[in-house]
Amino acid sequence: MSSIQAIRGTRDILPEEVGYWQRVEAVAREIFGRAAYREIRTPIFEQTDLFERGVGEATDIVSKEMYTFVDRGDRSLTLRPENTAGAVRAYIEHHLYAQGGVQRLWYLGPMFRYERPQAGRQRQFHQVGVEVLGSADPRADAEVIAIATDLLKTLGLKDLRLEFNSIGDRGDRQQYREALVNYLTPYKQDLDADSQDRLMRNPLRILDSKDAKTQTILQDAPSILDHLNPESQQRFERVQQLLTELGIPYNVNPKLVRGLDYYTHTVFEIQSDDLGSQATVCAGGRYDGLVTELGGPDTPAVGWASGLERLILLLQQLSSPSAAPLDFYLVSKGDRAEAQALKLAQLLRQQGFSVELDLSGSAFGKQFKRADRSGAIACLILGDAEAESQTVQLKWLASGQQEALMQAELLTQADQLHQQLTAARKEG
Template identity: 60%
Template sequence: MDTIRAIKGTQDILPVDVALWQQMEVVAQRILTLAGYREIRTPIFERTELFVRSIGTATDVVSKEMYSFTTQGNDDITLRPEATAGVVRAFIQNNLYASGDVQKLWYCGPMFRYERPQKGRQRQFHQLGLEALGSSDPRADVETIAIAIDILKTLGLGNLSVTINSVGRGDDRDRYRQALIDYLTPYRAELDKDSRDRLSRNPLRVLDSKDERTREIVAEAPKLVEYLSDTSKAHFDRVLSLLDNLDIAYAIDHKLVRGLDYYTHTAFEIQSNHLGAQNAVCGGGRYDGLVSELGGPETPAVGWAMGLERIAILLQQQQFVCPTQTDVYVISRGQVAEDVALAIAQQLRQAGLVTALDLSGGKFNKQFKRADRSGATWALVLGDEEVARHVVQAKQLQTGKQYEVTRTDLVAVLRGDLVPAG
């Protein structure tokens, strides 16, 4: 009988890798909490209309990449391709705007897009993100960028670069969109197929084409910054000034427009040069019109999302070392000793010690080999003789020193509160 394999574009995160993922989550949670952000958890699937209205029908995400289906109740449902729309929906539905305070929210979880799987890009992938809803202040833009950099640097990532641009407001983009169409139309036959399709639907996406000839054509295209209103220019200039004040290095990329329709003003990416063509580990920007577009009050907002698969790849390349997670490894042989070993393991866990109990029933030498591989600090050994005398043989695995410890003193010795005799 054929074995059942994981669906293409999905992957198992095995125990050997989970410590790395947990480290990413712990670091992010600590830094986001320090910055006053609170976690929000939204459903993995939403009504399809939410993503059509927020992301835009002209985007590749909506037109090509969504996992959508009709339920038995004839509801059109989509597995979330990104989280911002769901967070905004929750913000509106639960009246989080009623207090008048800026809502600083973060999330972490799986997203789904039907794309060609490649390094750092899966069809089920995971994102960490934040959203700050209720402030139009350029400081909010820069604070979010600074928090992202703090998270990445705390994880130990280097070789990172920040690229930034302003995509202006709707009227700015309308003027620029027409100028871009006017410029690109004479070159239509020379553009790659995707760019020809985008020229009428979403011409700004032509700017980030990877096709060599299209990139040559785009290099001489008008720049969006030339079509910004005075208000949009002032916002962008203030963002750049604040980045300078924080000593955050950046490069302005006039072709950076991001892939979703809801962006306004600031758009940015944080990239790594170790990931090939798909080199962005974090991307985001401002989306001042999205809340009202989805039926809420006029609410400025800014946010970003990080791809955890891509960050995991970078950490693995930098030889991330999993911290030792086991304090004690309990070895036993013989039914009476095994029963006592189970009771001791529970006692140690209740005392706050990470304790692994060998359940193999194998020979002592094989159990000791597993204890060494576990990375534990201590190995406890129980046989019938130890049980009869109410003692445990405690071995420090790094030094090889072994002590006989009474069960009464065991927790104190393992915690380091009592020096064992011998």
């Protein structure tokens, strides 16, 4: 019988890798908390209509990539392909706008898209993101970009660049759409197949094409920046000014439009050359019309999301995962000693120590070898003699120094032990 394996496009995150994930999550919570962002957790699946209306039926996500199914209640449901629409749905449903002021939200969790799996891109993937709802101020745009920059720099990522653009308001975008279609239509047969399909459905996505011939055609295409109204242009210049004042370098990229229908004005991506063709590690922008589109009050908003798989790839290139430090490795042999070892391990854990209890039952020699490989600061040893006398042997693994202690004494000297462990860890 063949073994059951993970579904293509999904992957197990094994213990050796989890340290990277925990680090990203911990840093994200710290950065967001400092800026008064509050966590929101939304369902993994939603009504399909939420994404059709919010993300846009003409987008590749909705037309090609969603995991959609009909449940027993004959309702069309979809595993979330992104989380902005879900966060906005929650904002409307729970009347968060009635609380007054700006709502700063952040989220972290799995998303689902039916794409060709590749490095840093899976069909089940994870995103961390922020949403600021209720502010039209250009400072909100600059703030979310600054927070993304803080997150990536705190994680230790380097060689990053901010690609930045404005797609104006919906009127600007519609005028540009018409100008772009008029320019590209005579070249339709020379465009790649995906771009031909997008020409009438979602022509702005053609600007994202990786096809060399299509990019050659686009070299003389009209620019969105030539179709901004005076107010949109002023906003664009103000955000640039704020980024400059914050010391955040950027590159204005007129071909950056983002693929989701809900974007207006500011759009941006933070990219890394270390990821090959999949260079984007964070992307977002302003979406002033989405709340209204989904049935809520007129609410300006801006946000971004970052794919954790891509962040982890970059972190793995920089350093080894930071495993939780282990204080004690506890070895034991003999029925009475093994029972005492289990109790002692649990009592030490309750005192705040990290303890790994060897459960192999193998000879002391093999257990000692595992203790040496464990990364623990010290080894605790319980045999028949120690069980009889209610003692334990404490061996400092770096120096080899060993001493006998009463088990009760070990527990009553917790503060002193913590200090000794801290000092030994620094020396190591």
